[in-house]
Amino acid sequence: MFDNKEHTNIEQLGEFGLIKHLTKNIKLGQPSTIKGVGDDAAVLDHSGKKLLVSTDMLLEGIHFDLAYTPLKHLGYKAIQVNLSDIYAMNGIATQVTVSLGLSSKFPLEAIEELYEGIYIACDKYNVDIVGGDTSASKQGLVISVTSIGYAEEHDIVYRNTAEEDDLVCVSGDLGGAYIGLQLLEREKQVYLENPKIQPDLEGKDYIVERQLKPEARKDIVELLKDIGVKPTAMIDVSDGLASEILHICKQSDKGCNIYEEKIPLDPMTFETAREFHLDPTICALSGGEDYELLFTVKQADYDKIKFKMDFTIIGHITDAAAGCNLITKQGNVHPLKAQGWNAFTNLT
């Protein structure tokens, strides 16, 4: 993987040397960052605002496969996955801490690539890296990110506050990340069987990028603020649409009707799902990793959102007794089930 590159052994640098090397280019841009890397703890000041904190861990072999995941993309994605949770609270992300468990097989140049992706993501989303931990790992690569953000109390959107008749909206399109993963897995198998065959990803950039380099939807949070719409409930789509809408309905003690024909699918997602003999709707419902925002909006806000291209109205909230249903294109009613990607059954 790193054969054409320069190799610097991280053991020579030692832990403090490595941390120093990796953090020397950190630029702090947030007024709320008082002290970043370099002491026992970071010092932050979000005076007057509510603080938002979220954390996610990515493990090699479970959440990513280095056979087809460029380290720069992985670093970028590790940040996006975490920022997405802050935006899902209708907040602004401001800081992250990044802990890495690194196999000794990694030369310094590989870790630099990983960090480059982390830097690019933080820079683009205006987030400061304020701390972390770097250690050897005897097993595989481990990336644990904690993201910190803020919001005014009246702006925070929880999962458990959807109301009957609210419109259910989702940003972007769904299922692409999952079908991109199927494609990468297939090309990996082809390569393993015959290393001379080059991966065939031609024309599939969009879905491959959805898997390898997702974007957290900070822009949606900003857009909703601009048009004066505060969602009544919100969550990010990490485990698939079905799992996420069930979280909102269960925690809000409500039901929902989701219309299959309204679920936004990119044409490439649709086409490639067909190639794999998969139902594109199932990819959207159960695929996950799209990191879009799923939110509910009062009917009264319909006029403000009806012409917005960045998200789609896919259904509405009902009372709990009506259950959580998918209305198919044929008009059939199916109870929604969370068959999201399960990190545990994945192991079996």
Next chain:
Amino acid sequence: MFDNKEHTNIEQLGEFGLIKHLTKNIKLGQPSTIKGVGDDAAVLDHSGKKLLVSTDMLLEGIHFDLAYTPLKHLGYKAIQVNLSDIYAMNGIATQVTVSLGLSSKFPLEAIEELYEGIYIACDKYNVDIVGGDTSASKQGLVISVTSIGYAEEHDIVYRNTAEEDDLVCVSGDLGGAYIGLQLLEREKQVYLENPKIQPDLEGKDYIVERQLKPEARKDIVELLKDIGVKPTAMIDVSDGLASEILHICKQSDKGCNIYEEKIPLDPMTFETAREFHLDPTICALSGGEDYELLFTVKQADYDKIKFKMDFTIIGHITDAAAGCNLITKQGNVHPLKAQGWNAFTNLT
């Protein structure tokens, strides 16, 4: 390891089931915790105070060995290691997030044991668990904790603010955690060679506990406040006294004289080091994992601290040109070197 216990397969529970099971007994006690586990992010309010954030990752095979580490102790230690960083800023720890990577070989009961230790530590130190992530791990157990605390701006103590002539103090005693580890490693080897021989840890409780169940020194932060002493610089002893005092001196652009005869050693640490043909002073200087607080105090505060039993004056800060020195019992001057436990060379 879990042979006499009930086994519940975590795959049956699934990720959400497991999280629900593990978090159902969380009690929130901090007024600053607005919303804990259960949404995309935790919501906190530390209005008017500066926020402190620190993170540490513990990896199986690097930071702990399950052959001799009870899971309850490990959970307890994972929290202590993190809180220690908040206290080292002279702050009060209030919240933690806990991310776990779990091997599928772990039955639910094992994870419950781990969590029990986490709960006990959080309860004892009055800290809320407000978030986390739980995932399968294909390799070993991974524990990543982020701790959050607060302090008034004028109370925060950094590493880089030691002044010439300040007294260097350290809480408790040093080297015990390291020599406890040597003992556990020896007994593991004996056991591996002959499983019929029971581990011989008789009378060694103190040093074994120093390794397996350290206590972060919240009490020292409180004591210093009570006696009206604000340290000029502070750090926690995770990598050994030498490494930590060098951090303070380097970041403060100062030197120091540390007196070997003043370094606090428990008699059991001293005795057991001798049994292992190790120099007890080297264990204190380079052993690490004691999680004591190392801090500097103005000479003017000497009268306030001179009779305190909870910490020891072990030297003083000099100008940078004088270097960082250990004055041996024989009066020889040796430059201090950080030969702390290095997570990377450890792998070789």
